[in-house]
Amino acid sequence: MGIRALFHLLLVLLFSALASTHANTEGDALYALRRAVKDPQGVLKSWDPTLVDPCTWFHVTCDADNRVTRLDLGNGRLSGRLVPELGKLERLQYLEVYMNNLVGPIPKELGGLKSLISLDLYHNNLTGTIPSSLSKLTNLKFLRLNGNRLTGRIPRELTKLGNLKILDVSNNDLCGTIPTSGSLSKFTEESFVNNPRLEGPELMGFVRYDVGGDCK
Template structure:
């Protein structure tokens, strides 16, 4: 009887030790699979993204850490079209989101501001529309923000000046408007970071401080 109790206790302990890992894997797998459902994939680069597998770390283009948590998503130049999904904001340990040079459209989900570990956000050369979400200012670890070559509109959120670790910013070749922030990391960015936004002006470009007046859509 004592042996049977000890055996069942051992199984229970093993279950408790493994459960968080499995739950996290399923949770993150669901988030990634939401992206797969939302995009067209003519070259089948997402073919290995099988929702019946417990661990998304076995999927191609996905990198994980020792805890089986997703840290990197490499889908640059993959000919994907469709929209980004808010579920990507659930990948709490994601450090690199590489979706550049695709045909992705629609808005940048505000939920990406939940990626607290993100170091690099590369969405350049797509067909993204709408504003730059102010929620990206919550990405305190962010060093590289490249949104160039899209169709983004609206102002550059002043909240982005809080990104003290930001080293590279490129929002060129969009349709942004208003004035360019001049404080925080923005004091270090040159004209090339903002080029080819015909409605955008600011102290870095014209040499004196301007303030946004009137509408900017």
């Protein structure tokens, strides 16, 4: 075998090994989610950890490099929790887990999903605060967290999301004031309504003020 052919073979083996490593890492991350939820309708039945490539699983979309780019788990009657391992899906663009019965916090590790375009967690029973780490999602266009039980302030760091086109945090229990600078300045009252403890010019119609230190 010539040197050039040997070099080509080594490259093929290297890329194959890298692809397998990524598949194992992403498969492990997805299987962590499967273990953390109850699935009465068998939505995740095909998520078999003995299969090296998670791209063969239902509701999982991958790119040409067999990297996970989309999870479509909306309206699946899933209950349980989101897991921090989801932050390992480096090329994930769409995380769609809306209209389920998920509880617990939004993992701060989701802020590591640098390719994310859409984060749809609406109509669950999620609690805790909106992680400020979501401000790292510079490609994010759609952020829908409405219809949960989220508390605390709207992180001011979210004003850095320059590509954001849709924001909906309505129907939660958020408090404090509504950030009005940067990307959040373009959203109307509809994005924030039905948070009884939330104050701000978009809702109150006058100069924004802070409600103090009792916002939790």
